[in-house]
Amino acid sequence: MTLLRTEGLAKHFGGVAAVDDLALAVEEGEILGLIGPNGSGKTTALNMLSGFLVPDRGSVWFADENVTGKKPVALARRGLLRMFQTTRVFVRISAFDNLLTAGLARGLDEAEARERARVLLEELTLTPVMYLDAGQLSGGQRKLLEFGMCFIAPPRLALLDEPFAAVHPVMRETMARFIRRRNEEGHTFLVVSHDMPIVVELCDRAACMNAGRLIAIGATRDVLQDPVVIEAYLGSESHV
Ligand SMILES: Nc1ncnc2c1ncn2[C@@H]1O[C@H](COP(=O)(O)OP(=O)(O)O)[C@@H](O)[C@H]1O
Numbered sequence: 001m002t003l004l005r006t007e008g009l010a011k012h013f014g015g016v017a018a019v020d021d022l023a024l025a026v027e028e029g030e031i032l033g034l035i036g037p038n039g040s041g042k043t044t045a046l047n048m049l050s051g052f053l054v055p056d057r058g059s060v061w062f063a064d065e066n067v068t069g070k071k072p073v074a075l076a077r078r079g080l081l082r083m084f085q086t087t088r089v090f091v092r093i094s095a096f097d098n099l100l101t102a103g104l105a106r107g108l109d110e111a112e113a114r115e116r117a118r119v120l121l122e123e124l125t126l127t128p129v130m131y132l133d134a135g136q137l138s139g140g141q142r143k144l145l146e147f148g149m150c151f152i153a154p155p156r157l158a159l160l161d162e163p164f165a166a167v168h169p170v171m172r173e174t175m176a177r178f179i180r181r182r183n184e185e186g187h188t189f190l191v192v193s194h195d196m197p198i199v200v201e202l203c204d205r206a207a208c209m210n211a212g213r214l215i216a217i218g219a220t221r222d223v224l225q226d227p228v229v230i231e232a233y234l235g236s237e238s239h240v
């Protein structure tokens with residue numbers, strides 16, 4: 001079943017077509033990778049999928065409901081949740097309290113939230129630092145904490161924007177394992193990443209954007225070997 005799909009999605013910033021006529025489908029139960037050179041429109045697409053940006057044109061459908069233009073909170077309530085490229089945790093309260101707050105905000109009662117928080121801290125290897133202010137955690141630990149906050153009440157579909165960027169390899173592996181486990185439990189992911197080994201490892205399917213357009217979608221290995229995709233990366237300044 002298709003869980004999320006877009007039709008003719010477009011967003012312009014001045015003269016720049018950040019996303020142009022994007023038709024993308026995420027199947028329930030999969031981990032779909034979204035790749036593409038810097039500036040190809042991946043973050044803008046995620047912003048529209050999650051309600052943080054209103055599209056100029058086109059529509060977004062989640063579980064067969066037209067959710068175009070709905071606010072992030074309304075989408076989160078339906079189980080569509082987005083994690084940011086830069087982490088958003090409360091730095092002046094502890095890692096544990098960040099999780100607790102996230103749990104209460106998502107409708108868990110306090111006992112439930114505490115229990116979930118403890119389990120997640122353990123799985124995310126954050127138990128030793130659970131009472132430190134989140135501001136004292138390393139960048140990677142904060143990202144792990146944000147994973148926990150996102151999954152305190154697991155979303156049906158999680159949109160992740162470069163979760164592995166600038167994260168220590170050990171924590172990257174913790175994140176990848178976390179995503180795989182949640183996926184085995186039935187949760188669906190759309191993961192933007194430049195880390196090709198992780199994309200290959202995690203995602204059976206991948207989509208590639210270039211200059212706002214979808215240029216390839218299919219089995220990850222096929223997409224990575226597609227001459228159009230290779231050309232897009234070679235033609236970009238980033239060479240990632
Ligand atoms: N808020 C904005 N205002 C103006 N231009 C933007 C804005 N956000 C993104 N862009 C432009 O849109 C294009 C796509 O950006 P983005 O979606 O961030 O790409 P990616 O995430 O693939 O690196 C880029 O040319 C970028 O400069």
Ligand SMILES: [Mg+2]
Pocket residue numbers: 042043044085161
């Ligand atoms: Mg981006």
